[in-house]
Amino acid sequence: MEQLVSLAKHRGFIFPGSDIYGGLANTWDYGPLGAEVKNNIKRAWWKAFIQQSPYNVGLDSAILMNREVWVASGHVGNFNDPMxxxxxxxxxxxxxxxxxxxxxxxxxxxxxxxxxxxxxxxxxxxxxxxxxxxxxxxxxxxxxxxMMFKTHQGVTDDAVNEIYLRPETAQGIFVNFKHVMRTMRKKLPFGIAQIGKSFRNEITPGNFIFRTREFEQMEMEFFCAPGSDMEWFEYWRKAFYEWLIRIGIKEENLRLRDHEQEQLSHYSKATTDVEYHYAFGWGELLGVANRTDYDLRQHMEHSNEDFLVTEEGKEPFIPYCIEPSVGVDRLFLTVFADAYEEQALDNGETRTVLHFHPSLAPYKAAVFPLSKKLSEGAQSIYAELAKEFRVDYDESGSIGKRYRRHDEVGTPYCITYDFQSEEDKSVTIRDRDTMQQDRVPVSELTAWLRERTL
Structure with a gap:
C-alpha cells in the first residue's frame, strides 16, 4: 500500500487533503491525473448501465434532503456502527x-x-x-x-432546522420514483441510477481511500414486480461482476460472497458482495442487494404518497427493488492497485507500470518529438489528437525517460515523431504493456487510437 500512496502523490493522482495546513485526517484531493481516472471510471459506469441499457435512466438528486426522508428510511434510528x-x-x-x-x-x-x-x-x-x-x-x-453528519439549514441552530448530509444516494432515487416513472413514461421493470457524493462519519476510516468520510457512490435502484425480483437480482449480480472484469480488473483478485441469512440487513432478502483482494486483505468492492419493497413502502407510509403500481391482470402492488452499489473512490483504489506492477526487465532494470484499461487511463496517448527540432510536426499531431482524446505532449529528456514517466501514469501508447516521419508521414507507436513498436501512418492515427482506447 505504501508504494501505491507514494506513486499516487508523486505522479499527481491523489494528494493529502489540506496538506499545507497539516492535513485533515482521512481526506484526500484528486490531482490532475486522478481526476481524469475518476471521471473515466464514472463515464464507463454511466455508459454501461445507463447509455447502453434499455431499462435504465439517470438522475442527479440533492445532497440535502428533508429530515423526514431519513426518518422514513430508518437512518435516523438505525444507521449505527458498534463503537x-x-x-x-x-x-x-x-x-x-x-x-x-x-x-x-x-x-x-x-x-x-x-x-x-x-x-x-x-x-x-x-x-x-x-x-x-x-x-x-x-x-x-x-x-x-x-454515522450521519448533522448540520442546520438557515440562520438558527435549533432542532427545527436540523438536517443531514446524505449518507447514501439511494433515497434521492426512491423519493423521485413517481416523478421519473411519469415523466419518462416508464413501465416495470426499469432502473434509476445516479452518481453523487455521500458522507458518513466513520469511526475508523483508513486504508488510503478504501474507507473515507466523504466519498462518491454509483448506485442503481432497479424496480420490478414481486416474484421476478430474484431473477433480476441474479441478472444484475452477473452483469456488474462481468463489468468489473471488462474494465480490466483481474478475475483472480475477485470473489463473490453471498450473505448468510443472519447477516442480511433488515430490508434485504438477498445480498452479494463482490470482494477484492487488497494489500490489507479481502474487502468489499461492490454490493448487490434485493431491498424488496422496503424503501418505497416506508416512504409511502411516512409521506402518504401512493407508490402502488397497477399492471393488467394483477392486484396493485409496491415494486421490489434490486440495488447494485459501488463507491467510486473504492473502485479507483481497486483499479489502481490491480494495475500496479514493478516489472523486472531483461537488462536488469525495473520499471514501474500501471496497466490501466485504455478506457480508464488518464492519457490515451503521449506524443514525443525525437528531437526538439521536430517539435512543430509533433505538436501538429498532438493538436489533432487532442480534439478527440486526452493526450500529453512531452519533449523533455531522453525517449527512454519519457517512456518510463508514462509507464508510471499508465499511458497505453507513446507516439514518437522522428526524422523519418518528415519523409514517410508515419510515426512509431510503442505499446505500454508489451513495449513493442509499430509504424503507423499519421493519416490513420486517430482511427487507430479510437479503435483501441474508446
Whole structure:
C-alpha cells in the first residue's frame, strides 16, 4: 500500500487533503491525473448501465434532503456502527472491524458485522484481543454510534432546522420514483441510477481511500414486480461482476460472497458482495442487494404518497427493488492497485507500470518529438489528437525517460515523431504493456487510437 500512496502523490493522482495546513485526517484531493481516472471510471459506469441499457435512466438528486426522508428510511434510528474505546490510550475503534482484524492476524477469517454486541464483547475476551494502538486489553462496553453528519439549514441552530448530509444516494432515487416513472413514461421493470457524493462519519476510516468520510457512490435502484425480483437480482449480480472484469480488473483478485441469512440487513432478502483482494486483505468492492419493497413502502407510509403500481391482470402492488452499489473512490483504489506492477526487465532494470484499461487511463496517448527540432510536426499531431482524446505532449529528456514517466501514469501508447516521419508521414507507436513498436501512418492515427482506447 505504501508504494501505491507514494506513486499516487508523486505522479499527481491523489494528494493529502489540506496538506499545507497539516492535513485533515482521512481526506484526500484528486490531482490532475486522478481526476481524469475518476471521471473515466464514472463515464464507463454511466455508459454501461445507463447509455447502453434499455431499462435504465439517470438522475442527479440533492445532497440535502428533508429530515423526514431519513426518518422514513430508518437512518435516523438505525444507521449505527458498534463503537468501542480503549480505556488506556483513549483510541476509538469500530468493534466488528477490530475483531475481524485481530482474527485475521491469528489466521482466522470471520465476518463479525451484524453480530449482537454481547457476542462481540465475548469474542474480545475469548480471543484475547488487545488495542492495536497501545496493546492494552481494557475496553469500554460496545455502544451505538450514528454515522450521519448533522448540520442546520438557515440562520438558527435549533432542532427545527436540523438536517443531514446524505449518507447514501439511494433515497434521492426512491423519493423521485413517481416523478421519473411519469415523466419518462416508464413501465416495470426499469432502473434509476445516479452518481453523487455521500458522507458518513466513520469511526475508523483508513486504508488510503478504501474507507473515507466523504466519498462518491454509483448506485442503481432497479424496480420490478414481486416474484421476478430474484431473477433480476441474479441478472444484475452477473452483469456488474462481468463489468468489473471488462474494465480490466483481474478475475483472480475477485470473489463473490453471498450473505448468510443472519447477516442480511433488515430490508434485504438477498445480498452479494463482490470482494477484492487488497494489500490489507479481502474487502468489499461492490454490493448487490434485493431491498424488496422496503424503501418505497416506508416512504409511502411516512409521506402518504401512493407508490402502488397497477399492471393488467394483477392486484396493485409496491415494486421490489434490486440495488447494485459501488463507491467510486473504492473502485479507483481497486483499479489502481490491480494495475500496479514493478516489472523486472531483461537488462536488469525495473520499471514501474500501471496497466490501466485504455478506457480508464488518464492519457490515451503521449506524443514525443525525437528531437526538439521536430517539435512543430509533433505538436501538429498532438493538436489533432487532442480534439478527440486526452493526450500529453512531452519533449523533455531522453525517449527512454519519457517512456518510463508514462509507464508510471499508465499511458497505453507513446507516439514518437522522428526524422523519418518528415519523409514517410508515419510515426512509431510503442505499446505500454508489451513495449513493442509499430509504424503507423499519421493519416490513420486517430482511427487507430479510437479503435483501441474508446
Amino acid at each position: 468501542i474505546d480503549c480505556k488506556a490510550c483513549k483510541a476509538r475503534h469500530r468493534a466488528d472491524k477490530l475483531i475481524e482484524s485481530a482474527l485475521e492476524a491469528q489466521g482466522e477469517e470471520r465476518l463479525v458485522d451484524g453480530l449482537p454486541f454481547a457476542e462481540m464483547e465475548q469474542m474480545i475476551q475469548d480471543y484475547n484481543i488487545h488495542c492495536p494502538d497501545c496493546g492494552a486489553q481494557d475496553f469500554t462496553s460496545i455502544r451505538q454510534f450514528n
